[in-house]
Amino acid sequence: MKNRKIGKYEIIERLGRGGMAEVYRAYHANLDRYVAVKVMHKFLADDDEFATRFEKEAQNIARLKHPHIVQVYDFEYDNTTESYYMVMELIDGVTLKEYFAEYEQKGQPIPLEDALRISREAASALAYAHKSGMIHRDVKPANLMLDSKEGHRVVLTDFGIAKIVKGSQMTVTGGLVGTPAYMSPEQGVGETGDERSDLYSLGVIMFQMVTGHLPYDAETPLALIMKHLNDPVPSILELNPQLPKALDDIITRLMAKEPDERYASANELIDDIRQLEAMLTGDTTTINTTTPTKRQVLPKDTTSESDIDSPTLPIRKVVVQPKPTPIDEPKKPSAVILFGMAFIFALIVLIGGYLVGMNVGIFPSIFGTNANPTALSVVLVDETEEPTPSSTPQPTQTRAVEMTTEVPVVIIPSETPTYTLTPANTAPPTNTPRPTNTPRLTSTPTTAPTETLTLTPSQTFTPSPTPNMTLTVAVEQTATYAACIFDYAIIEQTPKDGREGGFFRTNSTYTRRLTLLNTGTCAWEVNTSLRFITGSGQSFGSTPILLREAVDVGATVEIEMVLRLPSVGSQEPLSGQWQLRTRGQLPIGEPITIRILVADF
Structure with a gap:
């Protein structure tokens, strides 16, 4: 698109490209102004509702006027390129992602003073947008610009893009919108998320700024999402003991698995960051840095953000609990994890059925072939903490999900009226001690000609290795594809x-x-x-x-x-x-x- 025009804007050079759009430096002759033009990829327009969604969200974004949010000037459709485009303020500077790279080359994290200022200004942008009813849903370093002309002023970009492309993204990838490394647990299981999802992503960025590392690392997008869902939030003090304990508390609260345990608003986060900055600069404000029995959040100050920020929203103070230690009673399964497992099973059915129909991919090699669809009733059982030897086993909560799928199932009857679900073409079982009370598939008679199977776990449920192997492979093939970036x-x-x-x-x-x-x-x-x-x-x-x-x-x-x-x-x-x-x-x-x-x- 170099040396040509799109609408009334003369294209000068391409600044960057992503999975949904390309960004160009352009010049508006009538206004004698340089701008950034984001051109959406043509395939997005294949979604019948894209045009309506684009116009509506672009209008909402254009209404946002805040020094830490990129200003949108115009949006239109270009007949020549058959693409929708958005015209924005041109920021002369680097992204936070590029800023990270500068310090990675030095082998050190971003200075704490800079990290706190960047976090506070980003939170200021979120506070204003949330007050206006806008959720970003893809807060990440690549969407935070540092304006070199204004003392590295933080500017949040790509507001509303996640929502604009959501319809097409849902169609082509199975429903995941966002960046796995910074995605909140609820977004990782397909929920749209709310203000607290944006704050979770900002917590990941803060962790990365002050330690030089992401909190979780994995080889595949799916494995990364699962770590955000299940793994405890690591302490920044483990990577750098010199960091303030109060900062560790802030990040731990931002990255809580359950949204209700995070900050209720960005303004509440700003208050805590300001108090920490005051402590570090020798202000008279004091903060208790001793190790309490429970992790306490910083005491809320009456200091409010400047007039450019939104007023404080109603909040509910949350106390962040310390990392759990083994206890006698199994932990109650998280609602997010329960929903996540159901969501992953749904992905297996939708995409797995498609692949089996094509007779390609991994599913035929696992399940074999079968012309007759089988109705399968599955009970999802959440993993619980292993009890101590003195503990009394308690039944775990389960959620029954009935799915009808064309994935073939091989049922091998035994001498007793029980059934074992066995994938075809698998390696012979090894000589391992048989767990007590393994899951049983019991036959439930119905008037329909197809037999319905119910997986009934006992109180001391121990999953057998074969079905788990099948589940792992299937999920890896489907949910990973949903979070892929192709280039x-x-x-x-x-x-x-x-x-x-x-x-x-x-x-x-x-x-x-x-x-x-x-x-x-x-x-x-x-x-x-x-x-x-x-x-x-x-x-x-x-x-x-x-x-x-x-x-x-x-x-x-x-x-x-x-x-x-x-x-x-x-x-x-x-x-x-x-x-x-x-x-x-x-x-x-x-x-x-x-x-x-x-x-x-």
Whole structure:
């Protein structure tokens, strides 16, 4: 899009790109003003409701006027590119993500004074937006700009984008909107989240700023989401004992698993940060830094944020409990975890059924084939803490979820009227001691010809290894895909593109070899394709190219394009655009443009 116009804005250069949009530096001649233009990817417009949602949310975003929120000037649809775009204030500076990288190179975290100021100003933006009824839902370092012209003023960007793209995102990925490393537990299980979800994400950013590390690390997006759901919040003092205990309390409260245990409002968080800043600068305000029996939040000050922030909302003071120690009684399952397991099972059914229908992917190898759908009633049992030897086993709470799925199930009857659910094509069981009171599948007679099975755990439930193996693999394949970022980089192409590649004879066969690197977060599946985009230029008689092998993250693949050049030459390179797409037709990165000089000689 370089050296062209979109609407009344002259495009100068591309500043960045993501899974939903590209951002350009542009110039508005009439106002003599440089702006940032965010152009939404064309595939989003395939959602029938996208136009309405875009206009509504863009109007809401444009109403936000706050020094720590990027100002939106205009929004429109461009007929030439068939894309919606949004015109915003151009911030001259770096993102917090880039600021992190500067300090990573030095091998140290961001200075505490800067970290607290950045956190407070970001919280100020959230307080104002929340008061206006706007939830961000994707607070992360890449969406926080530091304005170099105004003393690294924090500017929060991409407000409302998560909601604008939600319809299309739900359709193509299964419902997860956000960034797994900064996603709250409730967002990780498919809930939309509220103000407290934004505060959780800010808590993760604070943790990263003062320690130089993320609180959780994992190899896959799904594993990362599960850690946010289940793992205790690590203490910043374990990574840096010199940090204030009061700061550890703030971050622990922000990152509480249950939303009700977090700060009730961003203004409440601002109060605590201000008190901590006062303590560090030697203000007369005192804060109790001794180790209490329970983690106490900082005492609330009467100091309010400046007039640019919203007034304090009604709040409920929450005391953050210390990290749990083993107790005699099993822990009551969290409502978020219960819902999360139900959500994951739903993902397995929806996406798993689709893959089985295609007879591809991991599901056929696990379950085998079966022409008859089986109605399966499943009881979800939450994992509880292991009781101490002196404890008395207590029944765990369960939630029954009945699902009808076409995933084949092999039922092997035994000599007694009980049934065992056994995946096909699995390794033979090892000689391990059989757990006592393993789950039983009991037959429930009904008038329907299909038998309904009910999984009934006893009070001392111990899951058998085989069904757990199946669940783990299935969830990994579905929920991971839901959080994928697909992208590529061109490592090499022969011949070179455009004029660098030289002239080629008309009516000849032309071969272009591309070496592509998978720079996304997930592998490209078998049957990922490279297809010509109709109406974008010369197709050169190309046909879709399918990848016959999966391409892992960080791996390269060579694609050979055999094209037929036209019968008429040209002084300028002829061009065409091809789009790399997943098997499910999700775009991988931006289109690839091929330019060829064709001449008669």
